[in-house]
Amino acid sequence: MQDIITTIQYKPxxxxxLHNKCIDKLMSTILPALKRSVKHGYIHKKILFITITAxxxxxxxxxxxxxxxxxxxxxxxxxxxxxxxxxxxEIEDVIVYVDHKPKVPLNLHKTQTHxxxxxxRASGDIEIKVHDEKLKELMQSIQDIIKKEKQxxxxx
Numbered sequence: 001m002q003d004i005i006t007t008i009q010y011k012p013x014x015x016x017x018l019h020n021k022c023i024d025k026l027m028s029t030i031l032p033a034l035k036r037s038v039k040h041g042y043i044h045k046k047i048l049f050i051t052i053t054a055x056x057x058x059x060x061x062x063x064x065x066x067x068x069x070x071x072x073x074x075x076x077x078x079x080x081x082x083x084x085x086x087x088x089x090e091i092e093d094v095i096v097y098v099d100h101k102p103k104v105p106l107n108l109h110k111t112q113t114h115x116x117x118x119x120x121r122a123s124g125d126i127e128i129k130v131h132d133e134k135l136k137e138l139m140q141s142i143q144d145i146i147k148k149e150k151q152x153x154x155x156x
Contacts, residue, residue, distance in 0.1 A: 019043045023086040024106050026068050034060055039103055046092045054100045068094045118137075119153070122146050 009017040124146035
């Protein structure tokens with residue numbers, strides 16, 4: 001699947017996939033504390049626009065711009081294997097916007113499957129044919145637990 005996506009992203013109609021991968025790679029160069037305040041980024045007319053929360057000050061904003069510009073202006077870094085997605089993308093400038101709306105965390109849909117309780121279906125009525133005494137003793141204790149639970153289930 002990864003090979004298919006890699007092949008598709010280099011086609012002109014899917015260049016946004018490549019842009020998003022490049023933006024993610026560029027964002028990985030920012031300090032993690034600053035990266036948490038980045039809402040999103042996009043490329044338009046050779047300009048990288050980044051939207052951040054208002055929690056950052058001017059120094060942090062300048063730090064983000066300088067870090068990304070340093071990577072973009074360094075041919076050695078940009079041509080490394082790590083920034084392979086950014087090779088074909090021309091970015092001339094970086095602009096950072098401040099958004100005063102709080103960053104809303106993305107809540108993924110959680111299913112209720114982890115709350116299922118599975119009931120024991122075994123009755124414990126099997127013959128244990130093991131020659132090793134320790135193993136036979138362990139299996140016997142497991143069988144006793146199963147029989148006890150089955151009996152309690154039948155009583156209720």
